[in-house]
Amino acid sequence: MNALELPVIRDPRVEHADIAAWLQSLGGPVWLILEGEDTRRCRVVTTLLHGNEPSGTLALHRWLMSGPRPRTRLAVLLANVHGALSHPLFTHRHTVDGRDLNRCFRAPFEGPSGALARAIAHDLAALVPELVVDLHNTSGNGPAFAVATRRHPVIEALAGRFCERLVVTDLRLGSLMELPHEMPALADCPVFTLECGGALQPEAREVAEGLFRLLSDCLDPAALSSIPYLEVLVHPLRVELRPGASVVYAREPRPGVDLTLWARIDEHNRGVTQPDARLGWLGERGVACLTARDGLGRERVDELLEARDGRLHARRPLRLFMATTNSEIARSDCLFYAVSAVSEGSLR
Template sequence: MAALSLPVIVAPSRLHDQAVPWLQSLGGPAWIVLGDPEAGPRWVVVTLLHGNEPSGALALHRWLLEGPRPRRPLWVLLANVVGALAHPVFTRRHAPDDRDLNRCFRAPFAGPSGELARAIIADLVAMAPELVVDLHNTSGNGPAFAVATRRHPVIEALAGRFCERLIVTDLRLGSLMELPHREPALADCPVFTLECGGALQLEAREVAGGLFRLLADCQDLSALPCPPDLEVLVHPLRVELRPGAVVVYDRGPNPDADLTLWARIDEHNRGVTSPQACLGWLGPAGLGCLQAIDGEGRERIAELFEARDGRLHARRTLRLFMATTNSEIARSDCLFYAVPA
């Protein structure tokens, strides 16, 4: 295998017993390799693409302290270490004055995040992995779920062991899981995102740790059966604020906001959302402060939601996920995703 762009640490036998000093000792992004780095095929887990989503890194640290010995080579990338360690630790999506790393896996590769994304792509191409799992936390509290850009038996078999729902999306945002569509060398590799749950949920760390243990014990991914109760939802819509719109979270309408979302909107990450549920309150522009553009560039917001006496309601029964109560994430990323139930 050709030399990699990022540092490689093989089978770390000694590490600090606390996660933050351990990450500080890395000095930046790094590959942690368990097993013979020259053996193959390689399975890859990526974590800390977002610095405020630490469950994967925390689970990895705890697992490494146990001295694991995977049956197959396992490569784990700790990506946005700088963003994760920016004060206060594990609270920033990315370092100040930088870009969201998980929107940088396509040209132009500008700024530090773009350069790091390009280095990660080069390393993955050089590795020719058999699997890539990207560990994240959800923006709000909620159950674990998986996201992929296509259906694949290995993706469904692995996802079904840690969550009940797989989202298959046609949206293209520049994320790592889109690489099979852009890099011919990765075209046949199953790549998916596992959203482990909220960053403060202990269950999220258990999901991430469960993935490491499963991959350490497994010898043949193709032999894993797909759980029969995995729900597959296709082509969710990303609900965003229009540029310049202001959102706040409260228990009643805020006259200074274009949209006031219910203070516990993240409760809708579980189960279904009925048209009877009030999701928030709209300002003078009504639904005009929102957009939901599909993979073909069509505006779909009016198919999903409607205004009733100034309140925001689903037009039909929906499943919402990734609903956040963080106004900064809502402004810079999205409010939530929605798909008809």
């Protein structure tokens, strides 16, 4: 293993039962490295790329308190420690003067967030991992799911242990899971995101804790058997506001607003959204206030959504995910992702 750019704590021991005190003691972005039984192999878990997504950190803290000894070397990154510690705890996606770290993993790596992303990418290559799992919470409440940029047996075997859905995307946003396409050193490494569920859902921490236990106990993730049903959905579209468009969340339409989304639209993160379901209300611009471009840059919003008597509806049965009720995230990131309810493939 080559030298790492970020600080390293080897074989960490938790001395603070209070999560905030523990994070303060870390001082900032840091690698926690547990040597394990087989030091020739390394697995990586990254978490806290977003400071308001705590499940991975809470699970890690609890797991470390048990004094684990993993089967292989395990390197765990706590990335946006400063964002997580911004008051109130675990409510800020990033610091006030920062950028969304999970949009910075590609050139030109501008500003402090870009520099941190570049250091993380360098360290991942230096660790020579056989697997990278990036832990997140969903922006709204909903079930756990996995996201990857390609299909891979290790990804599918692990994802099938913790969720029922794997989304394979060709969108390129500058996220950590895209690094195998950017860095030859990681080209063959299975990298995927595990969205554990909403930040306030107890089940989300259980998913993250399960991942740490599995990576600690299992020597070969590719050999996992008895994988439950895993639905694989490919090429989701990212539904965003057009520049200058406005959005609010309410139970009735708001005048003078381009889009009023249903106050509990995150309920659509489960199951299939049928065309008769009302997603919200549209202003004078109609669906023109929205955009959904595919991986080739083609506009596809009219294939997904339509206006009916001033209301927003799905044009066909869709699976929605990452639907948020946070207007700040809706404006700065996206409203939700959508894909046809007909899956492209599945595993049993």
